[in-house]
Amino acid sequence: MKNTGLNFRHLYYFWVVAKEDSITRAAERLGVAIQTISTQLGLLEKSIGKSLFAPQGRRLVLTEAGRIAMRYAEQIFALGEQMEEALADLDVGRTMRLTVGISDSLPKLIASRLLAAALALPERVKLVCYEDRFEALLGELKVHKLDVVLTDRPVHSGTVLRVFSHLLGESELMLFGMPALAVKYQSGFPGSLQGAPLLLPTRNNAIRGRIDHWLEAHDVRADVVGEFDDNALLNTFGRNGLGLFAAPSALAEDVAAQFGAVPVGPLHGVKEQFYAISNERKIKHPAVEAILSAIHGKDLTSDHKERT
Structure with a gap:
């Protein structure tokens, strides 16, 4: 199977930024520095070879590539949450x-x-x-x-x-x-x-x-x-x-x-x-x-x- 080299931590940071419409708010939500978020986004965009965000005033908006990536990220992290909940349910039988x-x-x-x-x-x-x-x-x-x-x-x-x-x-x-x-x-x-x-x-x-x-x-x-x-x-x-x-x-x-x-x-x-x-x-x-x-x-x- 082909290894895409996709870093899911980078993808998660992208997902949070897209949800918050702001690197600053994403950094506050994740409890990390703004520079950390910016660096992770840069690495993700470099790995896939496409820009995911475009500036619009003080906000960041998704590019076409970003919207496509966001659709997949929504499914990936929704399934991740379901997996965590399913594993937790095992504890109560x-x-x-x-x-x-x-x-x-x-x-x-x-x-x-x-x-x-x-x-x-x-x-x-x-x-x-x-x-x-x-x-x-x-x-x-x-x-x-x-x-x-x-x-x-x-x-x-x-x-x-x-x-x-x-x-x-x-x-x-x-x-x-x-x-x-x-x-x-x-x-x-x-x-x-x-x-x-x-x-x-x-x-x-x-x-x-x-x-x-x-x-x-x-x-x-x-x-x-x-x-x-x-x-x-x-x-x-x-x-x-x-x-x-x-x-x-x-x-x-x-x-x-x-x-x-x-x-x-x-x-x-x-x-x-x-x-x-x-x-x-x-x-x-x-x-x-x-x-x-x-x-x-x-x-x-x-x-x-x-x-x-």
């Missing part, structure tokens, strides 16, 4: 770590049900979950800071990311509400929804357009009293009786147990899909594979898999 990104639009009850498959593995799994917007999570997945992203949409077919979108399953939606509110709209559903207070996802959510289309198809003019980016916040408002809200019908028992809400009526034809987004890897993560084959035979699971 854990043999596997699973780092999951959960889209803020994905029902958390669905996420917990899917992740239960990973926790059921014979090996002891340490689960680390982060919640964020879909696009931000894909960025973290790209640099291997996450093992998998659970979300309600596939990656767009035109993306340059080398990832797989795995359709785990789907469930038809149903409207729920707290008992005192739900009883007003159960009889005569869906015509009873005229003027009903609804809590809906914002229009950038994958399911919102399908709900709007369903309302139009049934000639229902409801009162949208709230729109939410975050699914958990939407459910919290629903639990406080401020409006009716949609959730997967497969989770009716969970919604009743967690929120005390009861079904109002089904949104026939409106289905929410659940995906796992994973990197293209030569070595597959056992816990990710467990998620991809989770809940076989139930309405939240499908054997379909598509490459984006």
